[in-house]
Amino acid sequence: MTESSLPRATLDDVARRVGMSARTVSRVVNNEYGVAEATRKQVLEAIEELGYRPNLLARALITKRSGTVGLVGGDMTDPYFPALAEAVHHRVSESGRTTFFACTGNDPHRQDMVLRSLWSYAVDGVIVFPAPDSIDQLRGYARLGLRIVVVDDVVDAPGIACVRFDLVTGARLGVRHLLDSGRRRVGMLASELSPPRRRRRESGFRAAFDDAGLDHGAIVRAPPTVQGGEAGIDRLLDLQPDLDAILAYNDVMAIGAVRAVEARGRRVPDDIAVVGFDDVELSAYVRPALTTIRLDRSLLSIEVTRALHSFIDAPGDRFDPVVLPVELVVRQSA
CATH class of the missing domain: 1.10.260.40 (lambda repressor-like DNA-binding domains)
Structure with a gap:
């Protein structure tokens, strides 16, 4: 035997x-x-x-609890997500649960496959950075009983809680800082992956110029990567040759922008100032150190796990959207 x-x-x-x-x-x-x-x-x-x-699956069928949760991200290569995943894992483990991690590549079809797998394994709930144009998909899984916390979007549906940063205010802070320092020809590097309903950074960018009574600069959408930041600068300078400042969608785009600006023989911040978004750890160590809008990962991890645990404990309840504050971090690039 x-x-x-x-x-x-x-x-x-x-x-x-x-x-x-x-x-x-x-x-x-x-x-x-x-x-x-x-x-x-x-x-x-x-x-x-x-x-x-x-037998965890049998226990889950009986107790309606599996002791597991899912964290579903869009892009594992974005340095913001791994750092957040570590913080969420720490918070979840404090409740005695285990975290499953998955990546969708910002593809709604892959997200559907991931959510179906997590649902079939009876996870207690999932935290999702949703792929573009996947709101109806999320509502469908919520109707199946999957408890969902959505990050960086608003979905009004039973079984779904929403936690997001105040990105409009964040963009306003970045632009106001540039305007207060004397910059007037400010352009923006936005993400080509953001659907219109989630372009809150762009809304804040425009609103800051409206507040100041000025016309806003050009907005160029590109992949939210270092390479996207580099390519976006070429297009931005074609549209606005006298550019003197840039607000970038995230820090990695900002780092790519700095590289491209300096490759053209211009200096950061003397000729062109650069402001990023996220405040990833790397932003303090590049040269020049990056001025950025801090999206506090620790605070986000606390709020998304709190929302998820509340859902698990009271599955029939509805929860108001949570909007988290942001902070301008001034360093050398602006």
Whole structure:
């Protein structure tokens, strides 16, 4: 008889081995509070000796809880997401749950495959940076009972909570800082992946000029990457040759913009000032260090996990959208 054909140890087998109730063993398996450390140690040793493994999927079907959540991002190469994922993982683990990570590449079809997989494994809920034009898809999964927290969008539907930063104010802060420093020919590098309903940075960019009674500069949309920032500068300077400042969609685009500006023989910030968005760790270490709009990852991780845990505990409730504050961080590039 092979090891794989041996009968699987059960929770009752563990209880008999340690001379405790099945309920006590279950509390240890589920990492519940109120179990003495000596008891926990004894149970875990018996679990290891017997090779007991809980059937998590069967337990999820019975309890409607799996002890797992999903975090679904659009682009794993964006340095903002891995840092946020680490913060979310830390917050989720404090509740005794495990986090599954997935990437959609900002593709609605891939997002559908990811959400279907997470739903089939009965995760307790998911935190999603939604792919473009996927709102109806998210509503559909919410109707199936999947608890969803959407980041950086607003979806008015039962079973969906929304957490986002005040990106309009963030863009206003960046432009106001540039205008206050004497810049007047300010252009913007925007993301070509943002659908019209999510172009809040662009709205804030225009609003800042309206506030000042000035005409806004050119807006160029490009991939939200270093290479996109480099390519976007060429187009922006073609449209606005006397450009003296740039607001970028994110920090990696801003870094690409700095490279492209300097490759053209212009200086940052003397000739062209650059402001990014996100405040990723790298932004403080590039030269010149990047002035940026901070989107606090720690604060976001707290709010999205709080919303998710509230959903898990009270699945029928509706939650008002949460809008998080932003902050201008002034460094060398502007």
